[in-house]
Amino acid sequence: MTGVPGRGGIAAQAKQPRNGGGSIRARNESRILKAAEAVFAKKGFSGASTAEIAQRAGMPKANLHYYFRTKQQLYAAVLDNILTIWLDAMDEIKPDADPGDALARYLARKMESSRLFPEPSRLWAMELIGGARHVQPFLRRRLRRLVREKSAILESWIAAGKIAPVAPEHLLFMIWAMTQTYADFAAQIAAVLGKDRLDAGVFATGRETATTLVLRGLGLR
Amino acid sequence: MTGVPGRGGIAAQAKQPRNGGGSIRARNESRILKAAEAVFAKKGFSGASTAEIAQRAGMPKANLHYYFRTKQQLYAAVLDNILTIWLDAMDEIKPDADPGDALARYLARKMESSRLFPEPSRLWAMELIGGARHVQPFLRRRLRRLVREKSAILESWIAAGKIAPVAPEHLLFMIWAMTQTYADFAAQIAAVLGKDRLDAGVFATGRETATTLVLRGLGLR
């Protein structure tokens, strides 16, 4: 939460002054990261200006550059913060769980992420659409390994006859797509439904629909 | 295909010289639009530079500005070209069709669009993530009306007991999400699968997985 990149993360380790736990630094980095997340998510990397991010964080531009030397560095730090969210919910899928319960809970958690934290999802989406230049190592290593793990579990469920046979990696792609669409494309969904913004009811119906397709689609229920 | 905006489209009608069918104009506008589509899709509106688009179209920047006075105008024209693709495949859903066949064909066509024309999909996605500023009228009018039409058909299938009860609009959202994820997030899917780019086999498996979830999920098969 301090903006200090995790191991194997995206951002290069920033030159930290000895005062690693300095309350001023922690507070300001956090404010900058939060502001940057919002602005990057709305306008993309190029569209966002450090001046706007700084203003949103309540400080002059030069001060932002004191904490994050370059825009690229700031962008990397923001992406780094998001990785955790990305991987978290998947731990619902574990070998000894009941497939129906596990998948339903996974869908619910992902949908809740879309409702509560849509901006990280949108920023992530923009990065992927742009070719995933900054996150390719992460995708090819950590995410790939995790998908392999979870796919093995899904395969075992298929082998045991607990769920219908499907390509397990693609099942995960579908779950990601169905849940994140409510964050990434909220503008479209709201417009089509004739709403100003997505309320809790829309997310609830979305969760039910996705759960129905996945569970019944896999022969559960 | 000439870049002339359709009625009710996004782009303002460009001041066309009397020579509406001028072969030079048609050829160059088409080249520009194609180049712009690629660059906008990769870098977003702000990230794309008219110089890069012009270079990709094989002409100096000033010449691009001869055909499209402003970057906004060019962007609108590109979006305008995409609208048709967006709406096309949905006509598979018609009242007297067999639900299973219709939905399977719809999924297949959308997935084929993702495979053959990923860039329009990505550009559309970026526009939506950014808040859909340029396409809001389209979303609120034409797309909304179309979704209502198709939802009514789905409702009639539900009422007739042909498919399981689901929220019809959300079913469409799910189908869009599942199919377009193979265009928008191709970089992620490729990385996770350990491929350089998505081949035909990936799209085929994706189509099968999506079809399984939708058809079995709706109680068909």
Place this chain on the structure above:
DNA sequence: GCAAAACCTGACCGATTGATCAAGCTTCAA
């Protein structure tokens, strides 16, 4: 063949951008 329209383009402009810097201010340990 000729004039008008359409097309082409190098040079240029004002605005915005990311980033730097020097000078001043605050915090805190000794």
Place this chain on the structure above:
DNA sequence: TTGAAGCTTGATCAATCGGTCAGGTTTTGC
């Protein structure tokens, strides 16, 4: 109390951007 490290910021710079323009070339209608 003091001084060094950390923090703040207005001013400024070089680069890039979208867009313009004058002046030339090519195409087209008659």
